[in-house]
Amino acid sequence: MSHKPYKQFDKSTPEYWAHRAAYKAEKYARKAAKYAYKAADAAVVAAGQAALVGGAGLRDGGVDPTRGGVDPARGASQGAVEVPDEAAAEAAHTTVFYRSQGILPSADRPVKPKRKQHVLTVLKRTELTPHLVELRLGGDGFAGFTPNEFTDAYVKLLLPTTQSGLVPPYQLDALPSHLRPVKRTYSVRRVNDDSIDINVVVHGSVGVGGTWARSVAVGDQVALLGPGGKYRPDPLLSHVFIGDNAAISAISHSVEQLLADNPAARAEVVIFVAHESEQLEIPAGENVRTQWLVVPNYPVSDTHMADAFADLDLPDLGSGGVQVFAHGERGNIKALRRLLRQRQQPRNQLSISGYWAKGRNEDRFQAEKHEPIGQIEED
Ligand SMILES: Cc1cc2nc3c(=O)[nH]c(=O)nc-3n(C[C@H](O)[C@H](O)[C@H](O)COP(=O)(O)OP(=O)(O)OC[C@H]3O[C@@H](n4cnc5c(N)ncnc54)[C@H](O)[C@@H]3O)c2cc1C
Incomplete structure (x- = not known):
């Protein structure tokens, strides 16, 4: 038996067409709710990215309409599709849930990076050998960086994939895993008054860190975490x-x-x-x-x-x-x-x-x- 109730009526009767219309209305309302839910999900990603590229006023979780986004919390009906109230309510509910989990930024609960990111500028790039590049990292962001006394001190660079188009600092918690920058660990070769130097091995054409160091230019920015470390040689041994x-x-x-x-x-x-x-x-x-x-x-x-x-x-x-x-x-x-x-x-x-x-x-x-x-x- 068909699950379409209007099929019990003869096509020539007004009942058939009335029930068919009601059936279709309900079916598409359900679909709209489903896609509004997906839109809310996409809005989470878009909000994270928009915040990263400096979209003012996006901290409340709304997405700038000029960027073609959707604001599920406001029951958005941008573009050609009208989203029914119940779908908008479900999307808004999703947004509230994401905010409560700290996944979506909000005015009272901005998503903060777990560890402090330092956004440093490449001040100098030197090829020490064909396989080792020394980078001097400093600039305004260095003021917030506190070097430690260890000689195995290291930092973790956050390197975004080129396709993501992200610029530092990153709202790591707000980014889906496929957009999150990768972390690569490098020792601090030396600490200068206004910068640190790191030496990056360029090992062929593979590796995110190695290939980044090969092409990075003076003036480029990089976010990093740290420093860590715990060793310093005992001068008496x-x-x-x-x-x-x-x-x-x-x-x-x-x-x-x-x-x-x-x-x-x-x-x-x-x-x-x-x-x-x-x-x-x-x-x-x-x-x-x-x-x-x-x-x-x-x-x-x-x-x-x-x-x-x-x-x-x-x-x-x-x-x-x-x-x-x-x-x-x-x-x-x-x-x-x-x-x-x-x-x-x-x-x-x-x-x-x-x-x-x-x-x-x-x-x-x-x-x-x-x-x-x-x-x-x-x-
Ligand atoms: C505390 C700490 C300090 C470190 N300090 C430094 C440092 O000062 N300078 C530095 O260059 N590295 C340092 N490393 C190692 C560096 O983090 C790794 O080599 C890292 O994998 C490099 O990332 P990548 O993106 O270039 O390669 P990945 O994408 O991680 O790896 C891609 C491929 O390259 C290979 N590969 C990775 N590293 C090397 C290598 N050194 N030689 C040959 N093949 C390699 C891997 O096996 C893999 O097959 C440090 C690691 C730690 C934990």
């Missing part, structure tokens, strides 16, 4: 700094600070790179020995770092007289961690972490920190 291209910045910063605190400090520096052209000057001291180890297509195994560490002429590590700073590709860091455990390196004299993982972008790499594969400290 001996040191091993071991890492790869991603750790050049943190190692250079650390050695520089160590020598400033104790020019006679002893240190072994070991850095793995894939090309000879990636070598650059590391701060030099009378008791600092630096080795650049060139491994084409690095890493081709997980044991480059552990093997190099085993070759170093070091005192008994168990005595705690040697501080070890080890950062770089995750597989190598995990193997080195195993060796350090065997050699009884005290945990409190060890700064160790994966900075990246082969075949993983940073989003995946960070997510895997909660999975066994991402754990540096294995049982």
